[in-house]
Amino acid sequence: MQIFVSCPPGVADLTAAELRNCGATQTREFKLGVQAEGSLEVAYRACLWSRTASRVLLPLGSFPAATQDQLYQGIASIDWQQHMNPKGTIAIDFGGASSGITHTHFGALKTKDAIVDQFRERTGERPSVQLEQPDVRIDVRLDRDRATVSLDLSGDSLHRRAYRARGVAAPLKETLAAAVLLRCGWPAIAEEGGDLVDPMCGSGTLPIEAALMALDIAPGLLRSYFGFIGWRxxxxxxxxxxxxxxxxxxxxxASKRITLRGYDTDALAVRAAIENVERARLRGVVHIERRDLEQLTRQSDAPTGLVVTNPPYGERIGEQERLQALYQTLGAKLREHFEGWKAAVLTGNPPLAKSVGINARRTHTLFNGRIECRLLRFDVTPGDYVGERKPPPDAAELRERPGAQMFANRLRKNLKTMQDWARRENVDCFRIYDADMPEYAFAIDQYGDGEGERWVVVQEYAPPKSIDPKAARQRRNEALAVIPHELAIEPERLFIRERRQQKEGAQYEKLDNEREYQLVREQPYRFAVNFTDYLDTGLFLDHRLTRRLVGEMARGKRFLNLFAYTGTATVYAAGGGATSSTTVDMSRTYLDWAKRNLALNDLAGPEHGFVQSDCLAWLKEQRDKSRRWDLMFIDPPTHSRSKRMEQDFDVQRDHVQLLSLAAQLLAPGGVIVFSNNYTRFRLDREGLAAFEVEDIGRRTLPRDFERNPRIHACYVLKLRDTSDAVAGVTEDSAGGAGRH
Known part of the structure; x- marks a missing residue:
């Protein structure tokens, strides 16, 4: 069945990962929730185990609801006797509006009337309204004159873990605390034996949620009420x-020996936190103590750990100076006692965080209720301390330099041109600048989600050894002062990578382990991209037209995607009407990513299969099998090597063998679209004499990559219709010896 799991803004990727751990499939992320498929057990597990979800909704129906009569009739079309007892209790949550329904209270009353009237007509009895812990809670959402009616299996918001006896002013929601800890990598730190300290713990939410994670305790285990308990x-x-x-x-x-610490200067908060710890059954695991921030010291011998806190935001007039001093004290204590640890601050007042005196490595946008907050993450290492290194010149001063102004003018001109073009072409992810000025050797790409969200990825080409390193650093500083200013992008949405001459296999090396994905749009499709963990984002922008071509060719075809990476070509093929697809890659990470991309576009299904294998070895294994494909997309890396491969792969050396093996699996009249990004690639036409070859490199070069026509090579190959040609493929070329 399909479920929808709501969550706070900014954490849908975390919720989706939790749902997959619960057994869900085809997760699709939205700003305020995740759609997924799974059994009733998956829904129950989500209620019990999700740490970031707010509610688990089971859709019962969807119908037009522009008017109150349409809403009433749609609600009445659902057989409510399947879900509840006529004498039971109900509560209705109603959200959204339509052209004829503008008040949520009125919509809830109309929903209630339809349910009650149905029971009266059929049984002579009626359910009653009970707002707290009803037998059945019903959720109705109106969007674009259409209503979706769901059963709320959670019954009450899942942030209510049943351990909070009393809170303090503006308590941190449990789901938000869990999201903070997951963003900070706390589970991995705990697994390594690390400790946790919250020096301003309030009612203890962060250390309690951290303990639940570290001890593998289901966050819903203490709850006695869920929305499905009274459901038929x-x-x-x-x-x-x-x-x-x-x-x-x-x-x-339970045998794990850990001590997580929470301190606060407020005696009332400390008493509330101790009571919450007791109710969470974490006595001896979470230690709460009244202690001023000035008294913060490291009381753990653990070599690693996390200091995480949610300080006051300073919304009242006159609080800024006091809070600035508090942030300064926090930074001083981190540098004095917690070197080598990680630290994180969730703040609704980001400028105050500068007073910590440590440069943030990562930032995330989260919401504490309606307050937009920043989660700033630090490595407590001397290299990141403000003042340990000579501060760079002021950004405004850098932008005034003559070279920076020329770069800014070029960037401004490019942006206007490319934005106009992108708007006409319905393109949201595109290249703005590609080393147009050789002294500013950067590639600058914008990624958008179609709804106004934007991110910018800057790839710095490593300067040749003939360039003075000091001059290169100066231009880099100038560029990084200009780019966010001219592109109007927030610093946390700017990601910088250095591209060097690649060694074999380097294009797939992992750079980080954030596991944070953003959703972007490429024409009709959505894709998950990652800006931190890999050299590439998961979406090769220069292959935009190649993917579109594959989609246009795929209708009614059986499609094979080799070296599939994140499966973007499979999305286009499936969306273009392929009857089936097979997606092959050696990496489990990329195959999972490809599955996610299909699910994001409602294209996943049993007709679309995935294979984890060395592509060359897999092709050889298929030769004696009867399965054939009508259309293939083959986009291998320039070089690849792995312990799991039978042999190293080099696209220039091995492309004849690769294409000859693939040709044996082509159905009559089948087509191969072959591409690669090796700038010095030369197709061996003599070795591929069995094929008709069309060079479509220029045809598939997008407008935003015209400055670099060698960004990729691309060909369409069809077997010549002669028995001699086929014999040449099946005997000579596929052997992998002879010519090469």
Whole structure:
């Protein structure tokens, strides 16, 4: 069945990962939730185990609801006796508006009337409204004159873990605290034996949520009420099994010896935190103590750990100076006692965080209620301390330099030209600048989601050894002062990579382990991209037209995608009407990414299969099998080597063998689209004499890459219709010896 899991803004990727861990498939992320497929067990597990989800909704129906009559009729078309007892209790959550329904209270009343009237007509009885812990909670959402009606399986917001006895002013929601900890990599730190300290813990939410993670305790285990308990479709035996499993996991981790610490200067907050720890059954695991920030010291011998806190935001007049001093004290204590640890600050007042005196490595946008916050993450290492290195010149001063002004003028001109073109072509991800001025050797790409969200990736080409390193650094500083200013991009949405001459296999090396994805749009499709973990983002912008061509060729075809990477070509083929597809890559990470991309576009299904394998070895294994494909897309790396491969791969040396092996799996009349990004590539036409070859490199070169026509090579290959040619492919070329 399909479920929709709501979550706070900015954490949908974390919620989707949790759902996949619960067994969900085809997760599709939105700004305020995740759509997924799975069994009732998956939905129950989400209620029990998701740390970031707010509600788990089971859709019951969707219908036009421009008017109150349409809403009433649509609600009445659902058989409510399948879901609840006529004498039961209901609550209705109503959101959104349509052209004829502008008040949520009125929409909720109309929904209630339709349900009550149905029961009266059929049974002579009616359910009653009960806002707190009803038997069934119903969620109705109006969007574009259409209503979606769902059963709220969670019944109450999942941030209510049942351990909070009382809070303090503006308590941190449990789901937000969990998202903060996941963004900071706390589970991995805990697994390595690291400790955690919150020096301004309030009612203790962060250390309590950290303990639940470290000890593998289901966040919903203490709750006695869920929305499915009074639902007629409830499977009591299944729920009992999952509860027993969660208790067993808690017991299995109970022997772990960890002490997480929370301090606060407010005695009332400390008392509330201690009470919450007791209710969470974490006595001896979470230590709460009244302590001023000035008294903060490291009381752990752990070589690694996390200091994480949510300081006051300073919304009242006159608080800025006091809070600035507080942030300065926090920074001083981190540098004095926690060198080698990680640190994180969730703040609703980002400028104050500069007073910490440590340069943030990463920032994330999160929302504490309606307050937009920044999660700033630090490595407590001397190299990141402000003042340890000579500060760079002021950005405004850098932008005034003559070279920087010329670069800014070029960037401004390019941006206007490319934005006008992108708007006409419905393109949201495109290249703005590609070393147009040789002394400013950068490639600058904009990624957009079609709804106004933008990110910028700057790739710096490593300067040749003949360039003075000091001059190169100066131009880099000038460029990095100009780019965010001219592109009107926030610093946390700017990502910088250095591109050097690649060694074999380097294009797939992992650079980080953030596992944070953003959703961007390329014409009708959405893709997940990652700006931090890899040299490439997961979407090769120069292949935009090649993907479109594949989509146009795919209708009614069986499609094979070799060296598939993140499966973007498979998305285009499936969206273009391919009857089936097979996506092959050696990396499990990229195959999971490809599955995610298909699900994001509602294209996943059993007709689209995935294979983790060395592509050359897999092709050889298929020779004696009967399966054939009508259309293939083959886009290998320039070089590849891995312990899992039978042999190293070099596209110039091995492309004849690769294409000859692939040709044996072509159906009659089949076509291969072959591309690669080796700038010095030369197609061996003599070795590929069995093929008709069309060079479409120029045809597939997008407008935004015209400055670099060698960015990729691309060909369409078809087998010549002669028996001699076929014999040449099946015997000689595929052997991998002879000519090469």
């Amino acid at each position: 479709g409830h499977d009591r035996a299944l729920w009992a099994k999952l509860i027993e499993e969660a208790r067993a996991r808690r017991e299995a981790a």
